[in-house]
Amino acid sequence: MKEHISATPTLMLIGGAPGSGKSTLASTLAAERPLALALDIDTIKHSLGDWERDPTAAGLQARRLAVAMIDRHLTDGYDVVLGQYLARTAFLEELESLAAARGARFIEAVLVLDESTLARRLAGRRERPDRPEHTVNDRFVGPADAGDLVRSIDQVLALRPGAHRVDACGSPEETAAVLRRLLT
DSSP: OOSOOOSSOEEEEEEEOTTSSHHHHHHHHHHTSTTOEEEEHHHHHHHSTTGGGSHHHHHHHHHHHHHHHHHHHHHTTOOEEEEEOOSSSHHHHHHHHHHHHTTOEEEEEEEEOOHHHHHHHHHHHHHSOSSHHHHHHTTTOOGGGHHHHHHHHHHHHHHOTTSEEEEOSSOHHHHHHHHHHHHO
């Protein structure tokens, strides 16, 4: 017997640039909701054997696996909180359609940082990675990429007027409080 099933499950996508706190916030929020799934596609990708040989194929496979997990969890009546950097809208639209097909709420929140704050966070993460995937991902993105990352987020936001812009320049606790309000 299931402990708790939401009347209406929720799929919350926390978007934003690498280093903005997406995965940490997804884990924090999921931990506060009964049997909610905090999903990190990078963790799935890095779990695939020899993923570095073809990171694009590995990333696409990780997304397919994530969609299957999200589908199952929503179907079972549980919430999913996904932190993911997305520079294009196709996967966003797929997630939104999946939520609708399962009768789930879809909340799209995008963590917004200015270029200098993002560069500082990426530099700090490079110096003191707090998760194994940070060390791997930091080979592909660093402080010098902050401007391009901010612009890519702005481009996606221009195409997604329903997304909630969340100022992530403050503390993780302040950002989590804003995201909690979106979940209520």
